[in-house]
Amino acid sequence: QVQLVESGGGLVQAGGSLRLSCAASGVISGINTMAWYRQAPEKGREVVAHIQSRGDATYADSVKGRFTISRDNAKNAVYLQMSSLKPEDTAVYYCAFFLIIGETYWGQGTQVTVSS
Numbered sequence: 001q002v003q004l005v006e007s008g009g010g011l012v013q014a015g016g017s018l019r020l021s022c023a024a025s026g027v028i029s030g031i032n033t034m035a036w037y038r039q040a041p042e043k044g045r046e047v048v049a050h051i052q053s054r055g056d057a058t059y060a061d062s063v064k065g066r067f068t069i070s071r072d073n074a075k076n077a078v079y080l081q082m083s084s085l086k087p088e089d090t091a092v093y094y095c096a097f098f099l100i101i102g103e104t105y106w107g108q109g110t111q112v113t114v115s116s
Helices: none
Strands: 004-007 010-013 018-024 031-039 046-051 057-059 067-072 077-082 091-099 104-106 110-115
Touching: 004 091, 018 031, 018 091, 018 110, 031 067, 031 077, 046 067, 046 077, 057 067, 077 091
Parallel strands: 010 110
Antiparallel strands: 004 018, 018 077, 031 046, 031 091, 046 057, 067 077, 091 104, 091 110
């Protein structure tokens, strides 16, 4: 079964940068939207950014101007460049692929911790 494999999380000081990557372990056809979500301790999962197949991107207000989402359709991969990180960005980050047929793939999550 195809899985989404995430990498790039870790511990960084406030003001620093990290780049998250998420790639499918096999071929997935019909991907429409790719997205990044995050879940902080004792909080619900929230969308961080999503990007359509043609490259149109949307961001949560809390990350606008600091995060950039991008995708490589040939590699079935999505990336999240995070800059000017704040302690409130600390969370487990999940990638998601939404297919045209309605199916959704989720990554296993990668921890991002921003120290003050």
